[in-house]
Amino acid sequence: MxxxxxxxxxxxxxxxxxxxxxxxxxxxxxxxxxxxxxxxxxxxxxxxxxxxxxxxxxxxxxxxxxxxxxxxxxxxxxxxxxxKQPEKIVIGVLSNIHMDHVARIISSYRSIHPHILIELVVDADAALSRMLAEKKVDLIIVNSDTQADNFQPIIRESLCIVVPGGHPWANERLIELKSLDGERFIERIRCGFWEPVNQQFQQQQIQPLTVMQAESDEFVLSLVAANLGVSIITDRTTPYDVRFIEIKDLSIDRSIGVCMPNTDVLPHVEAFYRAVLDKRD
Incomplete structure (x- = not known):
């Protein structure tokens, strides 16, 4: 043996x-x-x-x-x-993906391969796609808007209205997009979701009162928790005192997934890829 x-x-x-x-x-x-x-x-x-x-x-x-x-x-x-050279997987992670998703994807592999060292490299999609092509990373975790080839979806994301824990809507399960008309609003800028959301605002003649803009989900959540306004963001686990409410008349979905090269893939990287695909939504 x-x-x-x-x-x-x-x-x-x-x-x-x-x-x-x-x-x-x-x-x-x-x-x-x-x-x-x-x-x-x-x-x-x-x-x-x-x-x-x-x-x-x-x-x-x-x-x-x-x-x-x-x-x-x-x-x-x-x-x-x-x-003194452990087997390692270098994973590129899109900068605006919530770490809950990354942890969920990795955990399905980590539980059966605890000896593998995993290194995370965080960057924008264009940079990650280039690093994957140049084999500077073994695979990348990105969303379905990626420029990279061979995208395989793992986790489906949906947009929600996020409000402070003490907001009058906090106990609502469903809410219509038009409820945001005139509401103090924190805009998540430089986000792939924002353009289709803004189009919906224009089509339905909804005019939220934009009071702040932020470039990261973390900033948006902290501002909402501080009762500075409401926002639209993807649902996730968070330590902030906020509530996520499903939007009744807005269906904009996106997936989080992985991309891997077609050739010259190391066995332990291939095993990671197969493990996460087996756990997809």
């Missing part, structure tokens, strides 16, 4: 088929199958029920899975420490 054989075993478990597993670890299917057979021979048991479309764990395979994953992660961690 060796580390590579355990890696093959875990790849089959995580991907469900020998073919998909071989692609993840970048070997041919016969090579992976031979590695699994050697592992089974060394253990003296059959680990997988081999079907035409999938590979499922036998009772012995189920028993082997937890210690195999723990041992693999520990051995990779030790190897990384000895080499």
């Amino acid at each position: 060796d580390l590579q054989q355990i890696k093959y075993f875990l790849a089959v478990v995580d991907n469900g088929t020998f073919l998909a597993a071989s692609k993840q670890v970048h070997v041919t299917q016969p090579t992976l199958s031979a590695g699994i057979r050697k592992l089974e021979q060394s253990l003296g048991v059959t680990l997988f029920n081999r079907g035409s479309r999938s590979a499922t764990l036998t009772a012995e395979g189920e028993q082997f899975l937890k210690p195999a994953r723990q041992s693999y992660n520990q051995l990779v961690l030790v190897r990384s420490k000895l080499r």
